Amino acid sequence: MKYDAGDLGAFVAVARTRGFRDAARLTGGSASGLSDAVRRLEEKIGVRLLNRTTRSVTPTEAGRALLDRLG
Numbered sequence: 191m192k193y194d195a196g197d198l199g200a201f202v203a204v205a206r207t208r209g210f211r212d213a214a215r216l217t218g219g220s221a222s223g224l225s226d227a228v229r230r231l232e233e234k235i236g237v238r239l240l241n242r243t244t245r246s247v248t249p250t251e252a253g254r255a256l257l258d259r260l261g
Contacts, residue, residue: 193234198260200227201239205249205257 203213203224210221217224232239239253249257 191234193231194227197227197231197234200224201231201253202257202260204228204240204247205253209247 199217200213200219200223203217204210207213207216210224213219213224214221228240235252235256237252238250239256241248241250
């Protein structure tokens with residue numbers, strides 16, 4: 191299965207910065223655009239990649255495994 195490189199990049203940025211706003215600053219995108227991209231990727235893969243709270247974002251076990259795989 192092929193995944194969109196932009197969606198993967200959004201996931202990596204959000205997971206590494208632990209937040210959509212910081213990832214948006216890093217990538218030059220918008221927090222809502224990054225959120226949409228991560229949601230698309232989660233839907234395509236069929237598993238939640240990030241735990242989202244009002245204060246933080248952390249990778250799930252599946253998210254950590256994907257991060258390791260992507261390098």
